[in-house]
Amino acid sequence: MRLPKLVLKTSNTSLVMESTSLIALASLLLLVQLPHILNLPIWVSLAGSALIGLRVYALKTPHNPNWHWVFSTASITTLAILGALCIKLHYGYFLGRDPCVAFLFLLVSLKFAEYRRSADATLLLGLSCILLLTQYFYSQSMVSAIVTLPAVFALGHALAVLRDPTHPLARKPQLKLVGKLLLQGLPIAAALFILFPRPPSPLWSLPNDAAGQTGLSDTMRPGDIGNLSQSDEVAFRVEFNGPPPAQSDRYWRGPILTQFDGYTWSPDSRQLESYPASEVPGALEYTVMLQPHNQRWLFALDQPVSIPEANGQPAPPSSKSQYASLSVTGQLKARKPITRLTRYTQRSTVSDQFRPAVGPNRSELAYPSNMPRTVELVNSIKAESDSPLDFVQKVMQRFNQLEYYYTLQPGLLGDAPVDEFLFDTRRGFCEHYASAFTLMMRAAGLPARVVTGYLGGEMNDDYMIVRQSDAHAWSEVFIDGMWRRYDPTSAIAPSRVEQGLRNALNQTSEDAFSTLNRFSWGSRLGLAWDSINHDWQRWVVDFNNRSQASLYERFGLPALALWQVTALILGVIALWCLWVLKTPLSQFTRRLPLPDKLWQQFEQRLKLHNIERERHESPQAFVERACRELPHCRAQISAVADPLLLLRFAQLTEQEKEKYVSQIKGELKRLRKALAEKPRYSASNTPTRSSL
Amino acid sequence: MSSVSPLPQSIQPSVSLVLDELDGVLFGKRHQCELALTCLLSRGHLLIEDVPGVGKTTLARALGQLLGLDWKRVQFTNDLLPADVVGVSIFNTDQQQFQFKPGPVFTQLLLADEINRAPAKAQSALLEAMEERQVTVDGETHSLPLPFFVIATQNPGEQRGVFGLPESQLDRFLMGLSLGYPDAGQERALLAQGDTRAQVESLKTRVDLSTLQSWMDAVDEVHIADEVLAYLHDLVLATRNESTGLSPRAALGLVRAARAYAFVKNRNHVLPDDVQAVFAPVAGHRLTGSVSAGARAADALIRSISAP
Structure with a gap:
């Protein structure tokens, strides 16, 4: 069936447009816009798609004079300016990822509505490619890659249609042709993916890339970790260079919080950097693939003994790393927020006590005044104890023997939250226990601090998944010149430490954990899916200059400079083009008779x-x-x-x-x-x- | 350019003489006359397809007359029997044995008029004669005189009362031609002159049998360059892309026809032009079963292949 030609006449040009190419372009643009609908404000998506629909609808009545001014350059320009203003109003700023993508989204639709010449089609193809790529600003998961496949096919289809719009092929040979084209493109794409020179760091970075990502924040209020633990999102994945530690030893240290204002725990901003002296025997080596969380925390097991460099490898001993720092408190921190998937190899000594280079400071003894009952209790326990260690043991026993509940619904606390929690409600999540325990230590004159991070992790084949639901808080107490780790939660709900959060909650309370599935087949499916995602992330998203170099090394190829690789690739592309275009080389070299x-x-x-x-x-x-x-x-x-x-x-x-x-x-x-x-x-x- | 004249001086004048004489009775059909002569010189049979009354029979008769060939004519009708074409064995009471009475096929030039009006059985009686140049009746094989040409005429398929020729028989005709109406000026001249029948009768024989034989021998000597042969092969291959294309037999016929056409055009070598000129007549009726539709298909194929 041949569709009618659309004839548009404006004041200056007479425009004839084959409807087949118009429809091919329209379907391409709609497919390109589709993945963006979730990322952009609803009015942008609606306006953009409606414009495309209107232009296609105009095909039905090509001789209606109204279309001339609707699609005239003047009205399109007006709409573009209007769109830009609305976007500025909506976001409050213009130069940033979201408003720019939204504007591009609108522009593509407007350009399509204005479509006149075949040159416009070429421009639209280019624009749609860019718009398709901007999708990866939001997500680089495998699902988002799969979602773009129909658009890629539509792109090939539009190219094939626009090649010769007046002689369209029948549907079947057309689809066959496009399929063939894309298949021919696959080896090029694969070769480019593997060989194309990758700069060690991104050429540009977008602010707020990881905005809205969940993760531990640098402060802790009651309920923070409880909220976080209801998210099943992956925080990071770990590959161990050796056997992984036992479940109860998987304390991934994150923010170390020392300041308490009666309600919120926050870190000490002034922290001295330390440099691990030399190779530590018996250190555990592992590689962390950290999801972007827009904070600077890097997570490591107990005591880190190396600092990652920008290339992800540990920096040489006793030297500074440009990429991250290690504080004397054992806090590993990147110098910039983690806004993209980050991979680093880390070494740690796994132990629940370690000797710091610098002793505790005064702020680690401070406690608020609104906890008189607690201080009284501490003094009475202290009187019975004969050593600090004995004192800590007695406090832990108290948590264990009295009726304390480990729950996600602790109830509201009033003006003296510590007293109320310890003596009245007795219901809390890990942050309540860690907070109360730390303050009790301080009241007894022992320097103490709260450490947040993740506890546990689930082994999936050869790697470990640590989820947001593994978020945890515990305490460190300074006794006899050593920082010692105490986890009061383990006294209340030992299974939290030994088996993980799900089991702990199932046993100790009636909390319904709707987001966590308890069916084994469901969780197995989930693990299989995570395994695929992990491979995707490991081999595709995380493929960088380092992986490239190691790949070259594996095949015994010399490490080439950037320009050499570029020249090589251009040469291969040229040869490929010659082959595809069936231009025998001999044509250039052969002397004609x-x-x-x-x-x-x-x-x-x-x-x-x-x-x-x-x-x-x-x-x-x-x-x-x-x-x-x-x-x-x-x-x-x-x-x-x-x-x-x-x-x-x-x-x-x-x-x-x-x-x-x-x-x-x-x-x-x-x-x-x-x-x-x-x-x-x-x-x-x-x-x-x-x-x- | 006398230095590059390719053919012996003695031959060319008589070839153009024959063409001129043909032109005299068929007004404005020079190209078709050349092709018809080409077909005979390449020892092929000719199929002429057109509406009645445009000069199909005239062309056939004039050719026979001019080339001094002994010719017979069979009007094909829907009750024609095979025996009416090839002959029949009759019991001779005097000699007490069967005696073969040859049919009209025993001649040098057979004009099979309106061949597609006869049913398949009679049509196929011609098959053996055309390909093998011999006839078998009652188990006895009789050779046909040499040379042996069949010029068949047929009405376009859409006319009433026609039996389409089967592909096998179409393949036995080297060329299919269509004459078409004369253009206005030439038709006026034809009308002024009146009936051409008497004129055909009065045509003198211009070529004797040995000369005709020497022409055919000369055709075999015409040079075809590798480049031209490759082009011809490309065309043949192109016919096979879509549907059933040309058979190797047809391809060989195409080479022969290109040579003969170059000869008729007074050249001792084949140009790509010769290949293009004979491609439609040779390939057309084989590709579509109809001469006019075939010519269009063949032209489209020529346009798709780059010439040397």
Whole structure:
């Protein structure tokens, strides 16, 4: 079925547009816009898609005069300016990821509505490619890659349609052609993916890339971790270079919080940097693939003994890393917020106590005044204890023996939250216990602090998944020159530490954990899916200059400089193009046989006078046409062509050949002169009277 | 360019003489006459397809007359029997044995008029004669005189009362031609002259049998360059892309026809132009079963292949 042609006339141009290419472009744009709908404000998506729909709808009534002004340059420009203003109003700023993508989204639709010439189609194809790529600003997961596949196919389809819009192929051969094109593109894409030089750091970075990502924040209020633990999102994945530690030893230290204002725990901003002295024997080595969380925390097991460099490898001992720092408190921190998937190899000593280079400071003894009952309790326990260690043990026993509940719904606390929690409600999540425990230690004169991070992790084949639901808080107490880890939660709900959060909650309370599935087949499916995602992240998203270098190394290839790789790739692409275009190299290098060369010269001479041989035109028919069109050169044309045709097609002796070749060469020169002369139409309209 | 005249001086004048004489009775059909002569010189049979009354029979008769060939004519009708074409064995009571009475096929030039009006059985009686140049009746094989040409005429398929020729028989015709109406000026001249029948009768024989034989031998000597042969092969291959294309037999016929056409055009070598000129007549009826539709298909194929 052939669709009607759309004829648009504006004041300056007459526009004819094949509806097949218009529809191909429309479907491409809609498919490109589709993945963005979730990322952009609803009015942008609606306006953009509606414009495309309107332009396609206009095909139905191409002669309606109203369309002329609707799609005129003036109205399109007005709409573009209006759109830009609205976007600025909506976001409050313009130069940023979201408003720019929204504006591009609108522009693509507007350009489509304004579609006139085939050059517009080329521009639209380019724009849609860019818009398709901006999708990866939001997500680089495998799902978002799969979502773009229909758009990629539509892109190929639009290219094929626009190649020759007046002779569209039937549907089936068209689809076959597009499929073939894309399949031919696959090896190029794969080769480029693997070989294309990758800079060690991104050429540009977008602010707020990880905005809205969940993760531990740098402060802790009651309920923070409880909220976080209801998210099943992956926080990071870990590959161990050796056997992973036991479940109860998987304390991933994150923000270390020392300041308490009666409600909120926050970190000490002034922290000295430390440099791990040398290789520590028995350190556990592992690689963390950290999801972007827009904070600077890097997570490590107990005590980090190395600092990652920008390339993800540990920095050499006793030196500073440009990428991250390690504080004397054992806090590992990147110098910039983590806004993209980050991979680093880390070494730690796994132990629940360690000796710091610098002793505790005064702020680690401070506690608020609104906890008189707690102080009283601490003093009474302290009186019974004969050493600090004994004291800590007694506090832990108290948590264990009295009725305390481990729950996500602790209830509200009033003006003296610590007292109320310890003596009245007795219901809390890990942050309540860690907070109360730390303050009790401080009240007893023992320096103590809260550490947040993750506890646990689930092994999936050869790697470990740590989710937001593994978020945890615990305490560290300074006794006898050592920081010792105490986890009061383990006293209340030991299974939290030993088996994980789900089991702990199932046993100790009636909390419904709706987001966590308890069916084994469901969780197995989830783990399989995470395994695929992990591979995707490991091999595709995380493929960087380092992986590239190691790949080269594995195949024994020399490490090439950036320009060498670029030259290599361009060369391979050139060869590929030659092969695909079926242009044999010999065509460039082969010397034509003499008769063909002479014929080529003859053709070129006539081509200068706008007589060009068509592909299928036979030589003699061409000569006759040339004679007809250049009557004043008729005699000279035949003088070249007759022996030339004999030379090319007749059976001649060598002497005859030589004779003809020299004859033709002479006649070719004369032909050039004859052609250069102006035709004397006034003098002789009859070609037979030609003076030549 | 006398130095490049390719054919012996003695031959060319008589070839153009024959063409001129043909032109005299068929007004403005020079190209078709050349092709018809080409077909005979390449030892092929000719199929002429057109509406009645445009000169199909005249062309066939004039050719026979001019080339001094012994010719017979069979008007094909829907009750024609095979025996009416090839002959029949009759019991001779005097000699007490069967005697073969040759049919009209025993001649040098057989004009099979309106061949597609006869049913398939009679049509196929021609098959063996055309390909093998011999006839078998009652188990006895009789050779046909040499040379042996069949010029068949047929009405376009859409006319009433026609039996389309089967592909196998179409393939036995080297060329299919269509004459078409003469253009206005030439038709006026025809009307002024009146009936051409008497004129055909009065045509003198211009070529004797040995000359015709020497022409055919000369056709075999015409040179075809590798480049031209490759082009011809490209065309043949192109016919096979879409549907059933040309058979190797047809391809060989195409080479012969291109040579003969070059000969008729007074050249001792084949140009790509010759290949293009004979491609539609040779390939057309084989590709579509109809001469006119075939010519269009063949032209489209020529346009799709680059010429050397």
